[in-house]
Amino acid sequence: MKNETPPSIRLADYKPPAFLIDHVDMTVRLDGPCTQAKATYHVRPNPSLVHANGHGQLVLDADALGPVDVRVNGAQIEPQQDRKHVAFTLSTREGSKVEVATTLDPASNTALSGLYLTNGVYCTQCEAEGFRRIVPFLDRPDVLATYTVTLEAQQAACPVLLSNGNPSPIEALDDGWHSITWHDPHPKPSYLFALVGGHLDQVRDSFTTRDGREVALSIYVEPGKAERATFAMQALKRCMAWDEERFGRLYDLDVFNIVAVSDFNLGAMENKGLNIFNDKYILASPTTATDEDYQRIDAIIAHEYFHNWSGNRVTCRDWFQLCLKEGLTVFRDQEYTSDIYDRTIKRITDVRDLWAHQFPEDGGPLAHAVRPDSYREINNFYTATVYEKGAEIVRMIASWLGPQRFRAAMDRYFSTYDGQAVRLEDFLSAMKAEAGDLGAWPDFLGWYTQAGTPQVSVDWQADTHAGTAHLAFSQSTSPTPGQPDKKPLPVPCRLALVDEAGDDLAISPDHVVVQGGRLVGDQFLLDSAHGSLQFTDLPSGTVRPSLFRDYSAPVNHMVEGLDDSDRLFLAAKDSNTFSSWAHLQSLYSDALQRRYHRLTLGEPLGDDHALFEAMIAAGLCCEIDHDTDQAGRAATITLPSAHDLARTIGRNIDPLHVEEARISFSRDLCADRGTSVVEALERFELEDSGDIAPEAAAKRSLVLALLQHLSRCETPDVDDLLGRALRGAGGMTMRIKTLALLLQRRSPLADQALEAFDAEFHDDPLTMDKWFAIQAMNGTADTLVALEGHRSYDRENPNRVRSLLGAFATGNLSGFHAADGSGYQLMAERIGTLDGRNPQLAARLASAFRTWRTMDAARQTFAQAALETLQSMPNISTDLSDIVTRMLE
Numbered sequence: 001m002k003n004e005t006p007p008s009i010r011l012a013d014y015k016p017p018a019f020l021i022d023h024v025d026m027t028v029r030l031d032g033p034c035t036q037a038k039a040t041y042h043v044r045p046n047p048s049l050v051h052a053n054g055h056g057q058l059v060l061d062a063d064a065l066g067p068v069d070v071r072v073n074g075a076q077i078e079p080q081q082d083r084k085h086v087a088f089t090l091s092t093r094e095g096s097k098v099e100v101a102t103t104l105d106p107a108s109n110t111a112l113s114g115l116y117l118t119n120g121v122y123c124t125q126c127e128a129e130g131f132r133r134i135v136p137f138l139d140r141p142d143v144l145a146t147y148t149v150t151l152e153a154q155q156a157a158c159p160v161l162l163s164n165g166n167p168s169p170i171e172a173l174d175d176g177w178h179s180i181t182w183h184d185p186h187p188k189p190s191y192l193f194a195l196v197g198g199h200l201d202q203v204r205d206s207f208t209t210r211d212g213r214e215v216a217l218s219i220y221v222e223p224g225k226a227e228r229a230t231f232a233m234q235a236l237k238r239c240m241a242w243d244e245e246r247f248g249r250l251y252d253l254d255v256f257n258i259v260a261v262s263d264f265n266l267g268a269m270e271n272k273g274l275n276i277f278n279d280k281y282i283l284a285s286p287t288t289a290t291d292e293d294y295q296r297i298d299a300i301i302a303h304e305y306f307h308n309w310s311g312n313r314v315t316c317r318d319w320f321q322l323c324l325k326e327g328l329t330v331f332r333d334q335e336y337t338s339d340i341y342d343r344t345i346k347r348i349t350d351v352r353d354l355w356a357h358q359f360p361e362d363g364g365p366l367a368h369a370v371r372p373d374s375y376r377e378i379n380n381f382y383t384a385t386v387y388e389k390g391a392e393i394v395r396m397i398a399s400w401l402g403p404q405r406f407r408a409a410m411d412r413y414f415s416t417y418d419g420q421a422v423r424l425e426d427f428l429s430a431m432k433a434e435a436g437d438l439g440a441w442p443d444f445l446g447w448y449t450q451a452g453t454p455q456v457s458v459d460w461q462a463d464t465h466a467g468t469a470h471l472a473f474s475q476s477t478s479p480t481p482g483q484p485d486k487k488p489l490p491v492p493c494r495l496a497l498v499d500e501a502g503d504d505l506a507i508s509p510d511h512v513v514v515q516g517g518r519l520v521g522d523q524f525l526l527d528s529a530h531g532s533l534q535f536t537d538l539p540s541g542t543v544r545p546s547l548f549r550d551y552s553a554p555v556n557h558m559v560e561g562l563d564d565s566d567r568l569f570l571a572a573k574d575s576n577t578f579s580s581w582a583h584l585q586s587l588y589s590d591a592l593q594r595r596y597h598r599l600t601l602g603e604p605l606g607d608d609h610a611l612f613e614a615m616i617a618a619g620l621c622c623e624i625d626h627d628t629d630q631a632g633r634a635a636t637i638t639l640p641s642a643h644d645l646a647r648t649i650g651r652n653i654d655p656l657h658v659e660e661a662r663i664s665f666s667r668d669l670c671a672d673r674g675t676s677v678v679e680a681l682e683r684f685e686l687e688d689s690g691d692i693a694p695e696a697a698a699k700r701s702l703v704l705a706l707l708q709h710l711s712r713c714e715t716p717d718v719d720d721l722l723g724r725a726l727r728g729a730g731g732m733t734m735r736i737k738t739l740a741l742l743l744q745r746r747s748p749l750a751d752q753a754l755e756a757f758d759a760e761f762h763d764d765p766l767t768m769d770k771w772f773a774i775q776a777m778n779g780t781a782d783t784l785v786a787l788e789g790h791r792s793y794d795r796e797n798p799n800r801v802r803s804l805l806g807a808f809a810t811g812n813l814s815g816f817h818a819a820d821g822s823g824y825q826l827m828a829e830r831i832g833t834l835d836g837r838n839p840q841l842a843a844r845l846a847s848a849f850r851t852w853r854t855m856d857a858a859r860q861t862f863a864q865a866a867l868e869t870l871q872s873m874p875n876i877s878t879d880l881s882d883i884v885t886r887m888l889e
């Protein structure tokens with residue numbers, strides 16, 4: 001049986017709502033399967049529309065609701081109700097009071113959208129379309145209302161009752177019940193509504209805004225976990241201060257609450273004044289959290305907090321504009337992390353992620369514009385493209401404007417559109433209004449509307465004797481689903497010409513002839529298919545170009561005319577630290593691709609001696625303990641990810657050879673220069689303080705980058721070294737990472753270490769997620785089946801499922817893409833089962849199949865069969881069917 005594909009919703013069909021709802025008065029009585037939700041809406045006809053007759057249809061969105069009682073101006077009416085709507089007639093001459101009431105069973109809501117129960121705690125997730133699963137509403141972001149919410153519950157079951165805005169005192173009711181009323185004075189779309197009720201511990205603090213208002217801060221966690229929320233609280237205060245300082249944004253309510261819950265579909269949610277988090281991004285302690293966990297907690301707390309302005313005060317007109325809030329807020333959180341930690345390392349980390357996740361998305365069947373023109377299921381558009389590519393576009397705009405103008409443009413954006421639901425065009429017009437004398441405004445909107453990664457080829461030619469050089473650029477973008485023809489985009493290339501000493505040459509406009517674009521400061525803005533820079537009067541000596549500094553545009557660029565020795569020179573000398581990292585990465589990437597192709601042809605792998613020399617020079621220039629840039633050196637000696645290598649290979653992929661290419665590189669590096677690596681590590685003595693401070697974390701990252709290479713050596717003393725590193729681990733980072741390396745090399749020490757970990761943490765699910773993940777990333781489909789039987793596993797919890805199935809599908813190339821199809825088959829079976837409970841989670845896991853057409857023919861056959869089985873499932877959800885259909889089209 002073939003399922004029908006769900007209908008598409010199109011941006012071109014946008015119509016403003018016929019009615020507006022200005023205020024919502026809501027009462028929710030939390031009472032298990034008899035939970036009642038009632039709401040009163042102050043409705044009025046939309047004054048910007050012409051209403052011909054004296055009445056019109058109010059069509060409220062609804063989803064998975066039972067019978068709804070509706071009253072209009074006090075009188076009960078019989079609405080038309082189907083699965084997705086509740087509709088009735090209203091006057092268009094005047095406002096109406098509409099009351100709706102329904103009964104809910106939060107425990108049976110396994111989709112985790114709307115009102116649900118997590119470990120006995122009531123909570124909500126309304127973005128994108130969850131509010132309509134609580135009460136019927138105009139559940140669209142351009143309907144903004146103030147909310148007054150009364151929560152009632154048994155005092156013993158729900159001592160804590162939270163919603164958006166500011167609270168009034170809690171009141172005792174009869175029979176052990178109590179109630180509280182929250183009022184949110186800021187008009188907001190329904191996706192920002194939230195409520196929480198249950199037993200929770202509270203971590204309190206306070207923050208005084210720059211204008212002297214005191215804000216009560218609380219983080220609520222499941223009982224007994226308060227100690228693990230102290231880092232999160234520090235992070236919250238830090239990012240509040242940063243947003244005042246850097247963007248002039250102040251908090252606007254008397255309280256700010258965060259709740260950490262253990263069942264959550266995504267990372268976290270920016271509900272007004274009441275952020276709800278996946279507890280994975282709140283809870284941390286040195287013995288259970290890694291350095292990465294701490295950094296992610298910091299970034300996500302900041303991200304959700306920053307939404308208070310970029311998202312909440314200024315929100316989206318419709319869901320096509322999702323990137324208006326997400327791309328901008330990711331940009332803001334990236335800037336925060338760059339300021340708090342290390343700017344270059346942050347840039348490297350983000351660019352690696354973009355290459356590993358967004359580029360494959362943009363080059364495959366799920367490719368979509370940052371602002372798509374249509375969607376079948378909006379939940380499937382919370383993607384790397386909308387978030388991360390969206391942030392790259394803001395970054396290009398910010399760097400085009402420069403810091404002062406960008407800040408002025410952001411101020412203008414916030415003040416012009418405060419309290420409104422707007423489009424990307426509005427954001428761009430605020431940016432453009434501050435461009436001043438920068439000349440014609442580049443077509444940045446094109447970056448939002450055109451899908452696919454632009455390919456930029458650059459050709460470099462220099463004539464040392466004549467003192468001239470020529471840079472020729474050309475750009476093109478391959479077709480993506482629904483967009484066969486592509487136009488040139490404005491591509492800013494920040495560049496310098498580097499002399500023999502490694503210094504940047506001053507480029508005088510008088511000595512450059514520019515075509516097909518503009519040169520502004522150190523940015524060449526290529527805005528045509530072809531462009532060039534012709535330099536004259538260069539000083540004597542060899543000159544080399546440093547291009548796309550700090551990764552100034554999210555493009556895939558290839559440079560002709562620079563040989564390996566030029567790139568090695570630039571890797572060592574380029575004053576832009578990001579670029580010097582990138583030069584070496586491009587050499588690694590070439591070496592790995594060469595190895596891959598030789599492996600497939602059965603040829604000898606050849607020698608990368610010169611590159612090994614450069615790596616050692618860059619990674620071990622001095623003693624590990626006595627250098628400030630340990631994190632930088634770790635990044636320098638880290639190879640491109642397996643995902644990235646697969647992407648650059650592009651077609652007919654054998655994942656085993658992808659993995660072997662990387663393994664063989666490290667193995668040959670150690671055969672060549674292993675003694676230097678071991679000596680360096682010996683000096684470090686492999687004792688780890690476990691201190692979470694950035695300097696200690698940086699040292700760990702370097703040690704781990706070295707161990708990563710060494711772990712590929714076949715000599716048995718490597719086991720010994722890894723074993724010592726594991727025993728010397730002072731915290732979770734060294735512990736889990738060395739354990740993963742032991743597991744990866746099938747060391748006999750791994751089993752024992754896994755057992756010890758299990759014995760210590762089996763009743764701490766979040767920590768066990770790491771234990772499941774490293775095994776899923778180093779095992780087969782059979783490994784997964786065995787782990788599903790473990791006492792700490794829970795098929796119903798999204799974090800558990802992601803740590804096992806997600807880690808396997810996205811972090812285990814040879815396991816998921818196993819030659820016998822077992823990985824695909826197992827994933828399809830699990831996704832199919834999961835779809836009945838939690839469609840969003842099922843759809844997300846399924847998107848791991850997106851690279852299936854880049855695999856070799858035999859694998860493609862297995863993947864296609866697995867996808868087709870899913871597609872023909874009776875009762876497949878819209879979420880899953882949308883993903884699977886797009887992948888098979």
Ligand code: ARG
Nearest residue numbers: 127128266268269270379382
């Ligand atoms: N707005 C949230 C964030 O900051 C993401 C929530 C998405 N939730 C969903 N079910 N689609 O990133």
Ligand code: ZN
Nearest residue numbers: 303307326329
């Ligand atoms: Zn967000």
